Amino acid sequence: MNPVPYMETLRRIAADMGPQRGFQASLKALLALLAERHGFLRPHLVIFDPETRTLRLCVAGGAPRSEQVVYEPGMGVTGQVFVTGKPVIVECLKGHPVFLSKFFVRTEEELSSLAFLSVPVLAPQAGWEAGREQARKVIGVLSLDTPCAPREVLEQHRCFLEVVAGMIAAQAAYLQDDMARQQRLAERRGERPHVAGNLDGGIVAVSPPMCEALQRATYAGHGHGPVLLRGEPGTGKARVAAFIHAASMRNELPLVRFYGSRLNASGPDGLSEEQAERELFGYRKGAFPGAVQTRKGLFELANCSTLFVKDIDRLSLSLQSRLLHVLQDQAVTRVGGGQPVSVDVRFICSASADLEALVASGEFLEDLYNRISVFPILLAPLRERPEDILPLAELFLKAAAEAAGRVVERISTPAQEMLMRYPWPGNGNELARCMEQAVQGCDDLVLRAAHLPASLRHDGESRSALPFNDAVARFEQELLVDALQHARGNMLQAARDLQVSYRIVNYKVKKYNIDPRSFA
Known part of the structure; x- marks a missing residue:
């Protein structure tokens, strides 16, 4: 037996262990390493789900039939390894009375030329006492296909696979805990996703x-x-x-x-x-x-x-x-x-x-x-994740409006553009304060650019610093653009919303060189 290839693989596994990429990703990379360096096929990790009391495919180095396929404890080779806590070597898959081949599709040729190795994954050992072997429960099964070979070679592969199973025990335990945790969270939240802060009071994850x-x-x-x-x-x-x-x-x-x-x-x-x-x-x-x-x-x-x-x-x-x-x-x-x-x-x-x-x-x-x-x-600054600015603004706007006892339904398009242009050096805290300040001066159902702090203007000028006619024209454009946006470019509907005649809307659209079709 040449131990060098095994030792080099174990060294690389040990170097990559840890949560840097997440447990699922690091285990998938580990299985890919086994396939790449040793020619193993379809390496996969099955974890026991204590909630359903079934064995579920958790990570696979190949394309499974379905991720919904499960094994009962004792069913097939995988179920027997879980129940007994002992490894199993199937020297040839074809005709084996216990091997079920539920997780993966294998051709007749592959069944005739492949062996199957399956070893238990034991719960991490909390402590150790000299002279005393501690009982450790089986939490999963690590298995793979390998070309048929003499029994001695398959035993060497089995020993190596048991060492790998020991190295990933902590990750497997985390994944088993995650199954129970996901079940509890699903029941608690009715399968709602972790977006915009049911748990957190204001996390937005879009970017x-x-x-x-x-x-x-x-x-x-x-x-x-x-x-x-x-x-x-x-x-x-x-x-x-x-x-x-x-x-x-x-x-x-x-x-x-x-x-x-x-x-x-x-x-x-x-x-x-x-x-x-x-x-x-x-x-x-x-x-x-x-x-x-x-x-x-x-x-x-x-x-x-x-x-x-x-x-x-x-x-x-x-x-x-x-x-x-x-x-x-x-x-x-x-x-x-x-x-x-x-x-x-x-x-x-x-x-x-x-x-x-x-x-x-x-x-x-x-x-x-x-x-x-x-x-x-x-956590990246807000200027590096612009996709989060408007969802956060809406979240903070709703909270600020409720606190002030007001109803503000949405943010106008020009106001949104102003929010997107600003670099937000104070990040989310500054955005929350901005929404609080804007709500205090908002007496409309729509939060408009005029309600936002003057510091948000990209040119650094406050509205009061503009000449009167320019300020009126800017405000007219904002109202018109917002109405067209809301009406999806329909000028008649925009006129109804603004409570003016169609003729006035048509005149203003031409005056400010606005293309209603761009809002369709």
């Missing part, structure tokens, strides 16, 4: 960058490790943190939040470093003047739930050090000492600053950076 970020956030919801949300202020990091928590197995308990921006900030919400330490880690009775009773900190309050620390880059080195110890030890020591209190907390944090630069300058602990940056999610 490719935001769709990718939200997909990674979904993967993060499956996991248990720290998550780092990166992006400019106002890009929605707090909303994505709430999304991750809602998509996790901990969503029965509330998300606990700490805002680093409050540290040393002025105003009633500002915190000194000592107050922030007490809020995060709690304190014992008598730890300082005024500590008349022992109080839990946010880490203890987030036990079995999720703690979100916003703007972790604002924390002092002292607070960073204490935070690192809690994440390493999964235990918190309150201010004033005492025995450490064990906590089971999912940790999510966000940063707007360049953490790598802060580490290089000694302003951020390198060990803490390494611990929190295992699963980073980058």
Whole structure:
């Protein structure tokens, strides 16, 4: 046996392991690697779905008959491997009494020339004790076709496949958890998609960058490790943190939040470093003047739930050090000492600053950076995802109108164009404030360009700075374009909507050189 090809494949698998591409994508790449390097055919992973108690095809390196095909435990070779927890080698597929060939189409020639290998995927081992073999349940089955060969060669392939199955056990467990999670979320939301924020209070994922970020956030919801949300202020990091928590197995308990921006900030919400330490880690009775009773900190309050620390880059080195110890030890020591209190907390944090630069300058602990940056999610600024601007504007408009007790049904076409031209340096936060300000001055069912802040005008001029006649002409054009847009180019309908004669609409269309057909 030449172990070199196997070892090189295992090395490449180990190097690619991790959630960077998502579990589904990384497993698909792994199966492609098995086919490419060893000539294996149709490698596929089947996962046991505890909700339906069936074996479902989860990832395949070939085109299956249907992704809806399932196996019952004990059915066929796959079902037997799941029930017994022992690998099976079928030396030749043709005429085998148990092999069912349900997942893939195989020709008669292939059935005569191919063997089949199937090994169990065991749940990840939580711990190990010397001299004691721990019982581990089977959560899936990894199988593939390979050309018929002597039994010795097939045994070598089987040993190699068992090692691969052990390496992907964690990903398989995540996928099994995901099956249960998707079932719960489907029941809870009636199969509604994750768009425009049923979970999150304002996430819009239309643009490719935001769709990718939200997909990674979904993967993060499956996991248990720290998550780092990166992006400019106002890009929605707090909303994505709430999304991750809602998509996790901990969503029965509330998300606990700490805002680093409050540290040393002025105003009633500002915190000194000592107050922030007490809020995060709690304190014992008598730890300082005024500590008349022992109080839990946010880490203890987030036990079995999720703690979100916003703007972790604002924390002092002292607070960073204490935070690192809690994440390493999964235990918190309150201010004033005492025995450490064990906590089971999912940790999510966000940063707007360049953490790598802060580490290089000694302003951020390198060990803490390494611990929190295992699963980073980058949220692009709004100027790099223009597809999200109008859906977000409509979302914020609806919220602002409801808060103000007004009815604003839509945004006019000229106003939409103005929103799209603006670069939004303040990102989503600035857009939300813009909609709030616009609603305050809107006394119509339609939000028009005149209602938007003057700072949004691409030429930097406010409407009041224009000559009177020019301002009137611009407003006329806006009303006319909006009416034609709404009437889909029908000038008669536009005249009815504007409550003027057709003759006036026709005159204004020619005056401003507007082509009604462009709105059809």
